[in-house]
Amino acid sequence: MWEKKKHVEDTKAFLGKGAEFIGKLIFKGNVRIDGDFQGEIYGQGSVDVGQGALVKANMVVRSVYVGGEVHGSIEVKEKINIHSTGKLFGDVRTPVFIMEEGALFDGRSHMSESKEQKNISSAVD
Numbered sequence: 001m002w003e004k005k006k007h008v009e010d011t012k013a014f015l016g017k018g019a020e021f022i023g024k025l026i027f028k029g030n031v032r033i034d035g036d037f038q039g040e041i042y043g044q045g046s047v048d049v050g051q052g053a054l055v056k057a058n059m060v061v062r063s064v065y066v067g068g069e070v071h072g073s074i075e076v077k078e079k080i081n082i083h084s085t086g087k088l089f090g091d092v093r094t095p096v097f098i099m100e101e102g103a104l105f106d107g108r109s110h111m112s113e114s115k116e117q118k119n120i121s122s123a124v125d
Contacts, residue, residue: 012045017052025057033068051085066103 012029015021019035027043034050041047041059049055053068060075066086074080074088079096082088082103093110 015053017050049086051083 010029011032012027013025013031015031015033015035015037017034020037021035022038024040025031025037025042027045029043029045030048031041031043031045032048032050033053033055036054038056041055041057041061043059043061045061046063046065047059047061048065049068049070051067055068056071058072058074062076063078064070064074064076064080065083066081066088067083068085069087069089071089073091074093076092076094078094079098080088080092080094081098082100082105084100084102086100087104089106091108091110092105093112095112097109097111099105
């Protein structure tokens with residue numbers, strides 16, 4: 001019998017604690033950063049910044065989860081989630097902004113509807 005499997009996004013890249021990277025990251029899927037990253041990040045997936053990580057980068061991605069420290073401008077297609085241990089310094093453009101108690105955000109947020117939300121709103125009108 002065939003078993004239905006949930007679609008789970010595979011981690012395509014991992015930068016571990018103690019590792020440092022300077023440059024441009026372009027990816028599909030999920031990326032986990034636990035070390036120090038400086039540069040630019042472009043992806044059609046998720047970026048997970050782990051607790052203790054330091055990221056100084058401008059990003060254009062599908063979603064971002066911040067548990068460490070991020071400096072830079074971020075454009076997100078779906079959502080950004082700043083966990084209680086997370087710190088974000090910079091401007092954000094996203095349709096969904098989630099911030100847990102204890103999180104730090106210093107910057108500007110620009111919230112706009114996602115394409116899917118606009119299509120649903122148009123269909124209802």
